[in-house]
Amino acid sequence: xxxxxxxLHSFYLMFTSSTLTDPGQFVGLSNLHYALKEDTRFLVVxxxxxxxxxxxxxxxxxLSFVIALMLSQRVKFLGLFRTVFYxxxxxAGVAVTILWGWIFNADYGLLxxxxxxxxxxxxxxxxxxxxxxISIVILSLWTIGNNIIIMLAGIQDIPETLYESAQIDGAxxxxxxxxxxxxxxxxxxFFNLVLTTIGAFQLFTQxxxxxxxxPLNATRTVxxxxxxxxxxxxxxxxxxxxxxxxxxxIMVITLIxxxxxxxxxxxGD
Numbered sequence: 001x002x003x004x005x006x007x008l009h010s011f012y013l014m015f016t017s018s019t020l021t022d023p024g025q026f027v028g029l030s031n032l033h034y035a036l037k038e039d040t041r042f043l044v045v046x047x048x049x050x051x052x053x054x055x056x057x058x059x060x061x062x063l064s065f066v067i068a069l070m071l072s073q074r075v076k077f078l079g080l081f082r083t084v085f086y087x088x089x090x091x092a093g094v095a096v097t098i099l100w101g102w103i104f105n106a107d108y109g110l111l112x113x114x115x116x117x118x119x120x121x122x123x124x125x126x127x128x129x130x131x132x133x134i135s136i137v138i139l140s141l142w143t144i145g146n147n148i149i150i151m152l153a154g155i156q157d158i159p160e161t162l163y164e165s166a167q168i169d170g171a172x173x174x175x176x177x178x179x180x181x182x183x184x185x186x187x188x189x190f191f192n193l194v195l196t197t198i199g200a201f202q203l204f205t206q207x208x209x210x211x212x213x214x215p216l217n218a219t220r221t222v223x224x225x226x227x228x229x230x231x232x233x234x235x236x237x238x239x240x241x242x243x244x245x246x247x248x249x250i251m252v253i254t255l256i257x258x259x260x261x262x263x264x265x266x267x268g269d
Contacts, residue, residue, distance in 0.1 A: 013240035020234040031241040042242075044217055045225040046249070048133065052221065053200040055137045060144045060196055061189060068151035069181065082152070089145030097209040100139045101126070104210075126211055129218035136206050136219055147192050154188025155181060186265045194257055201250050222246045 014031060018024035035042040071082055088096060103110045104125035112122030125135040158181060166176050182189075204223040207213060213220030222242065230239035 010240045010243060013237045014244050016237040018237040018240075020231075020236060024237055027237070031238045032245075034238065035241065035245070041217060041220065041225055045220050045222045046245075048218065048220055049201060049203065049222045052133055052137060052203055053197060055134070056140050056200050057193065057196050059137065059141060060147055061192060063141060064144050064147035064151045064192065065182075065185070065189065067148050068155055069177070071148070071152050072155045082149075085148050086145035088143045091143075093143075093205045094209055096143065097139065097206050100142070100206075101210050104135050104139075127215055129216050132211055132215060132218045136203070136210070139206050139210075140200075140203075147196060150192055151185070151188055154185045154191075158184045183266045187267060190257075190261050190265045194254060197253060197257065198250055201246060201253075 015026055015028055016024040017027050017030075067085060071078065071085070075081070106112060106122070106124040106127060109122075109125070111125065115122040123131045125131050162180050162184075163176055166180060171179065202223055203221045204227065207219040207221055208224055208227075211219045213224050223246070226239050226242045226246070229235045229242065
């Protein structure tokens with residue numbers, strides 16, 4: 001009941017003019033009509049969020065697989081390396097975000113200073129609408145330690161005998177990656193894909209702390225728009241409608257991923 005009641009109540013609020021202090025009245029689909037016809041930010045925040053998901057999810061899957069593959073090798077200080085890659089995931093999100101705000105600073109940030117050593121003029125990472133969301137993606141990739149650990153577990157679960165048989169047949173290590181590792185790691189990749197996609201749609205902390213949705217609403221996400229309407233404007237009914245729209249989008253994309261998994265996910269049994 002502790003979970004079911006808030007879900008059902010938020011569904012009811014979607015059809016009301018409820019505020020923080022007033023239960024409001026039943027208004028039907030007026031909130032949805034306002035979102036599509038009058039709220040100029042509604043479609044923008046969904047576009048921004050989809051843009052972030054399209055950049056972050058594939059990048060995180062590829063990067064986590066490559067790092068996990070390297071960590072699966074027998075190298076010195078392997079435990080230390082695993083800890084180093086996982087540590088950013090458990091570090092306080094706001095603290096890490098503030099640190100990256102300094103790194104991205106256009107005037108005295110570490111990133112632009114490093115680029116200047118090679119004669120490259122760095123952009124205004126957080127002040128340019130063309131670069132702001134890309135900066136958020138780069139920051140988010142810093143915290144994929146959980147994906148790396150999950151991917152590492154999937155890779156290490158692959159029987160070593162398969163690699164030995166392939167090497168006896170003359171297969172190189174590079175070929176083994178594409179013919180053994182990737183196919184047998186697809187269940188883990190699929191798991192990470194679903195969780196990462198759902199999490200990416202709920203992006204909030206990084207743009208809220210770094211840019212407050214700017215510049216020119218370039219980093220304003222759906223959850224930020226929901227938060228603003230609910231707790232700054234007090235429009236709880238409208239915020240509930242935004243939340244359910246986000247739920248529908250996530251559900252549709254998740255179902256598409258689940259449906260496509262039959263064609264590319266390989267289970268060893």
